[in-house]
Amino acid sequence: MLAAAGEKFKEERLLLLFLTILFGAGVVFGTLLASGLDEEQRRMLNEELSRFLMQLSQGQSVERESAFWQSFWQHGRWLLLIALMGLAVIGLPVILALNFLKGVLVGFAVGTLAIQHGGKGLVFALLSVLPTNLLSVPAYLAASAAAISFSLFIIRCRLIRRSGSLLPAAAALVGTTAIMLIVLAAASMLDAWLSPALMAWASGWLITG
Template identity: 45%
Template sequence: MLQPFRHALKDQTPLYVFVAVLFLMGVVFGALMVNALTLEQQQDLSRYLGDFFVSVNQGGTEFNQLDFWAVAALHLKWLGLIWILGLSVIGLPGILILDFLKGVLIGFTVGCLVGQFTWSGLLFALVSIAPHNLIIIPALLIGSVAAIGFSLGIIRSRVLMNRSGSVARPFLSYSGLTLAMVLVILAASSFETWVTPVMMSWVTPMLEQVLNPV
């Protein structure tokens, strides 16, 4: 039962390092993209964020009615796509692109908040983005490493070494690890659905003061 986890953590350390560095590069790139926005785009973004914070602070309907399965589906689709790309073997570049894009999205979001609201924006990012992503991001990276490892194993055994052995065991290990990450993502999604909105409501009054100083 624990063999897939031991294999992933022990034998694939270089892949973990590579994928983690790729993700962090995406975060940095996303944060730098904020500086490339025009003044008009920054103003539009500021207005959008301002309306969102007012809605959160006033308990807007779109804020209070977060659906667990909608939140979970968003993350599970990402993991599912990684799993499918791993099965396709030729989808290896796609896995790396997805990890990089995930970093870009997070880096851009945090960069926008910090750029518009400085320390208050950073605090909002810490309560609204960081908590569940501290669980989801490692789960996606573990899924990515498992997908890359599975694809490389198929390439080595079938293409480079011309072996025709069964792929059932590697497939079961790969799918079992991915299924475990599904459970982790479901747990993180429950936190994002029911706990994160409460934490956000604690911080948004501070952001409203930044937007509308007395």
């Protein structure tokens, strides 16, 4: 029992390391995408960003509760998709793609702001992106590791050896997913209450800069 638990812990630790590297590769790729935009695309993005920053600097109110539920719904859908892909077994490539895509989105957002506004844009990107992602990214990585571990268990113990109980592995996946959902709820709270305040504070000097 202890040996099996140790092997499972080692497997999930290696999966977390691999997924972290994959996410990091996505961040790099997203940054390269941002730097590869042509002048017209950069102009359009800059116009949209300028409008958004102007709204923030003018203190336009944000409905916090609505923003929380919208963010939580987005996080929840992403988490549910990861769990379902793990249960489906054949969804392993999709889980990997989702983690890479998450990195691309973060890298593109940070890269675009840094390219458009230099150091101030980088600071603004960190203020807007970092607080939520400090919770959401580890949650997605942990959920993905649990989902992949479950899929590998199905392949090894149910399809190849045709032995082993499915219930403990399924319970571990469901438990991890439930815990990560709570973490993502906390990330959504940061997204709704903390991030808008930080962005509003930073938007003024970013516009003037």
